[in-house]
């Protein structure tokens with residue numbers, strides 16, 4: 468372990484693991500948690516000694532500031548077990564950096580790298596048996612931070628808790644995803660918090676997504692708030708469009724989360740000789756392309772599903788179905804990326820980090 472992962476942590480373990488009560492073939496994504504959790508409190512301007520304890524409830528005052536003013540951020544990442552039973556993280560440095568960018572935007576304190584990385588490594592090491600091998604199985608990792616100061620005054624909290632919980636997951640299959648292009652609602656705005664992984668961004672998406680679900684669409688493709696002409700994200704994923712043999716995806720901005728899957732796919736695609744253009748993608752180009760047969764694929768990209776193919780979209784009450792492609796870039800790129808994550812092929816990018 469590197470010096471960034473060996474910080475001293477107070478550890479209190481469970482007396483008996485609950486792992487034998489879990490049916491790993493029947494996991495609902497994000498609903499089962501491992502035996503232990505990690506946390507570290509920020510008090511009087513300093514991170515205190517971190518702890519690993521049994522997974523258990525937090526007891527908090529009803530006036531705890533996170534309930535009232537929403538200072539809450541999180542990350543989503545995965546650990547994978549290889550054939551030799553070694554456990555690997557994928558680009559944890561990127562999650563750490565993004566976490567602290569989110570913290571800054573939400574006026575929360577930065578988490579020390581030692582705290583973040585030691586928490587990850589030591590917690591996963593203790594709950595290593597919960598990482599299953601093969602077939603898309605992984606351990607979903609949820610680092611998060613909440614305001615734990617008390618009082619109903621609308622100011623940044625004086626106290627925070629940074630915590631990590633772990634959830635074993637199977638491969639995530641979203642089925643055929645039909646999407647609705649947003650013409651009225653927005654997930655993020657210029658100068659807003661869309662680029663932060665802040666809890667409120669997700670709460671704000673639920674209502675328009677529910678309306679889309681009621682019309683038979685699984686997700687919303689979010690457009691820019693000012694003009695609703697630029698295609699920005701699909702649900703809680705970045706989004707790629709393939710027109711002929713070029714992949715297009717929007718540049719990151721105030722409104723778009725800088726996804727780690729997105730940036731990894733761009734590098735892999737370029738390395739494979741696929742032409743990738745990072746530039747605003749306009750609704751009218753996609754409508755035009757689907758009409759003239761040049762739109763081959765649309766897919767979402769994110770940690771949970773890796774790639775989620777989109778089979779059709781609706782815009783201005785017209786539904787457009789995508790053709791079935793033989794040589795899907797989405798399927799090819801997903802295989803490459805998951806093979807790197809699961810150590811089935813050489814990681815020439817240097818992205819994987821051993822626990």
Ligand SMILES: Cc1ncc(COP(=O)(O)O)c(C=O)c1O
Pocket residue numbers: 543700702703704705724725726727728729768769770771
């Ligand atoms: C809004 C949003 N966009 C994109 C992503 C994809 O980011 P990543 O690839 O880092 O998981 C996420 C998280 O999964 C997200 O919540």
